[in-house]
Amino acid sequence: ECDTCYRHGGRKTGWNGDMTWDAHSSNQEHVYHNGCNSPGTLTPARWSQITIGEPTAFEHSFTNYIKANPDSVLRRAGVAAQFTGALPAYPRVHDHYRAQRFLAVGVAIPEADALNARLSVVNAELGSPRQVNLTVIVTNVGDQMYLEALTEHWLGGKKNDLVVVIGAPEFPTIAWAGVMSWTRVEEVKLGIRDRIMGLGTFDGGKVLDIIASEVSDKFVRRPMADFEYLKATIEPPEWAQWTLFALGLLIAAVLQAYFWRNDPFETSARYGYRRW
Incomplete structure (x- = not known):
């Protein structure tokens, strides 16, 4: 089908009859779209190649x-x-x-x-x-x-x-x-x-x-x-496990350095000395 859509652009543009080309399969799948184009646009070459009754393929999403x-x-x-x-x-x-x-x-x-x-x-x-x-x-x-x-x-x-x-x-x-x-x-x-x-x-x-x-x-x-039972067995891939392991080590090292330098809990003061 070839539909007409309207983009009212005002006096400067004057667009009021833009063209849209759409094709649907017998299963009501939207398989082709080209629009909206300004009035006078030539028929798209790909539109002209569409043959009624031609087999179509369409991808559907699902939970795998x-x-x-x-x-x-x-x-x-x-x-x-x-x-x-x-x-x-x-x-x-x-x-x-x-x-x-x-x-x-x-x-x-x-x-x-x-x-x-x-x-x-x-x-x-x-x-x-x-x-x-x-x-x-x-x-x-x-x-x-x-x-x-x-x-x-x-x-x-x-x-x-x-x-x-x-x-x-x-x-x-x-x-x-x-x-x-x-x-x-x-x-x-x-x-x-x-x-x-x-x-x-x-x-x-x-x-x-x-x-x-x-x-x-x-x-x-x-x-x-x-x-569906596989949802309970989800495991991250090996590369992700190693990444998380390395990230954990890095975080631990940063925290250790922070606590050593700042002693936020002031544990050393209670024992009569402070690090400088």
Whole structure:
């Protein structure tokens, strides 16, 4: 929609018909805004690129209790360090409402952009009814511990994430596959893994069909309330503990020097002498 807003600037400005461009998703999420602009402003180029029916990605905030004490839940410490440089950053929304959900890490996949676009459509179709966020990673790492490292690196992902990881050191041959998700329904993880392994060689279209089928039939999001008990186990990180320790020593030293020089309680006077 393109709305008109009014900024009455008085006789000197004469502004009374400023332009604002807004776009909302079918879920009523505000995904684009440009305004208010003065009358006669040309239509923004990015506005012209918006297509009705285009999939959108939108980030929602929530209380992540896992961050309170991730080691107690993940029980994976130090694995990520073994794959430094091979672990992608968690996908974030960019360009207002787009996200790169199909990631090729160390593997050249010519149709990667097309697969990402198709995966966005699958997310749009399943995201609301199944409350799921799908991501696919294809890596050239042959070690299956890569999945454990990614889990540590991403802290297990968000509460509605289902991340499919495919190892293909000799692409397109599939060496291993695995799924990262907080869902309690192990059947959906095993179904995706086994069916992808059954392909033998990577076929992006078939991989997405498998994921869509399994998730549509079996996925159930695990509520973050299941991890609320972690609030009682919150511990500061090691660097914070050392900082507090050093700060405590510094404060103790300063106080000791102060009392030695000033003797605010005049204890020495009661014993017949005073320091000068």
